[in-house]
Amino acid sequence: MNELWPGADRECILDAEYRDRIVRAHRERGRKALRAVEEGRVKRYLDFFVVVGRSDEYVVEADFCTCSDFVFRGCECWHILAVRIAEETGLFEPFDIWYQDTWKP
Template sequence: MSERKVLDDESRAALIAQYGTRGKKAIDAIDSHLVKKYLDFFVVTGSSAAYVVCEEVCTCRDFAYRQKPCWHLIAVRIAEITGKYETIEAWYQEKGKI
């Protein structure tokens, strides 16, 4: 198993430099524990809804419009690298949320 990376000040600055506001929102989501890993999907709680992220695709309108990483997708990438997500031992699909 690979070693988890730390989200230090240098990493945070690099993410914000690369992604701007989206990077900042992604970091805030990690710090606020808004990323959850279900058995089938990652789910990120946004300001108005929860968004499913699966295989580089997000269900938010920003991703659908731009087809580029939204802050939800960036947050999941960070969470996977750092291990900073809550694990939910349930299938998100079965909760009737999709």
Template sequence: MRKEGLSSAVERAVVEVYGERGRKALLAVKRGRVKRKGKLWVVEGKTDEYEIVGELCYCMDYALNVVTGKAGVDMCYHVLAKKIAEILDERGR
């Protein structure tokens, strides 16, 4: 997967919807911290690696803020980074 591939307009839209989570997700993809391992995706976070299963993550942000609705968005930055990387991977970028 190449690190480029998203237009600046798409990047702005991601940040507009997801805020800091969007910025962190885009940075994780650009820095190559999102990897496919078979059917799993793994995102290297600050302190740990997070396996993404479908659209579920086991990080504290997902458990405390996304699941409860406190975050106001439907995914943590790890899941968002996985989705971005998956789309870029499918497009051959």
């Protein structure tokens, strides 16, 4: 597996070395993702991960995100990176409810 994402068999610690590897690999997107994880803006619901951005919440599932960057460019955004980091480190806020039940139009 990619050395940046060691996988479920090994838990990562969000130390300086891990942060540096993320920033070297992903530059500004890596910085934004790390900031979101460190600030507790990654939430895990029963159905989705949600990353709280500057102006909205973005649903992330596998390699898909609802943000405009992902929708228009079709490549990995910083929200997806934040979820990967959160999964690897365990640094997310768990919610024992369905995100879809929290959504209000």
